[in-house]
Amino acid sequence: MEILSTQNARVKEWAQLLEKKYRDKQEKFIIEGIHLVSEALRSDWDIQYIVYDTEKGIPAELQTDIASYSGGAQYVAVSEAVLAKCTDTRTPQPVFAIVYKRNALLQSILTEPKGIVIVLDGVQDPGNVGTIIRSADASGAAGVILGQGCADLYNPKTIRSTMGSLFHLPVLEGSLQEILPAAKEQGAVLLSTSLQAEKSCYTYDFGGGAWIVIGNEGKGISASTAAMVDEHILIPMQGQAESLNAAMASTILLFEAMRQRGV
Structure with a gap:
């Protein structure tokens, strides 16, 4: 799947997760960067989407973790503008993920x-x-x-x-x-x-x-x-x-x- 427009409905939903009220409403949150996405994959957390730069592709550092991940994440290629819209860091990361909250008992x-x-x-x-x-x-x-x-x-x-x-x-x-x-x-x-x-x-x-x-x-x-x-x-x-x-x-x-x- 590829999304290039920042006006896409799914992109707008992702961007909302930068605000607490939408994280609470959707019961999801966003993680940015290779390291955090890797940790989520290794821990077998429930990941909905892994979103990456369409020009750079899925980071090579994640390939091993993705291969061993048992979840059913969807992979979405997006434009740099979409990455910038959905991330909190000053310099947009090449990958982010939408992750379901896991309420510890x-x-x-x-x-x-x-x-x-x-x-x-x-x-x-x-x-x-x-x-x-x-x-x-x-x-x-x-x-x-x-x-x-x-x-x-x-x-x-x-x-x-x-x-x-x-x-x-x-x-x-x-x-x-x-x-x-x-x-x-x-x-x-x-x-x-x-x-x-x-x-x-x-x-x-x-x-x-x-x-x-x-x-x-x-x-x-x-x-x-x-x-x-x-x-x-x-x-x-x-x-x-x-x-x-x-x-x-x-x-x-x-x-x-x-x-x-x-x-």
Whole structure:
């Protein structure tokens, strides 16, 4: 199939996915570039369309992944103008894909009672959210929970920041007021950072698992979430900086937990 006009109805539908309301309505999102498309193919996500530059053809780097992909994606060649209309990056990528959302089930995260789960409460920066998902993936976390008020998981900036990690572990969007009590009923320990805490993250025992709550970049965690937290720990700092950003704090805690758990 080939589409050259930006006025094509299908192209208009794809371009709408750059906006959250249409992603929510269609239950789909758009990923841009060879790396992200490759990760989606390797993870056997449900891809509707793989769209590529008609002059350049399907990127050679994707051929092996396409050959082993078990899904039923349709392949569409388009003009450079169509690529530009449907992508968020300043320089249009040679390929993008339309991917169906895969809503992670809470149960898939709860089934690992001693797992490390990162919980985001109002983390609004897409780059921070994406980086945290990437760190969670790299450190072997059981999953990531995005509470209300967080940057949209399917925002193109969030997706780019995950570098494909979105496809590797359960990531769930939902209400913390519903999810966290369910986790605590299953024995999860809710942990958060505090400058007033006495216990260091380097002496806290992560061996039994933990749900680590990370709050808004400026305000911290909400009062309703804070009321459910079981323990507070401190990330020791020697310099004069007052705090770390959400992504850096998350990464330190995730990798300390990984270190303690035998890696």
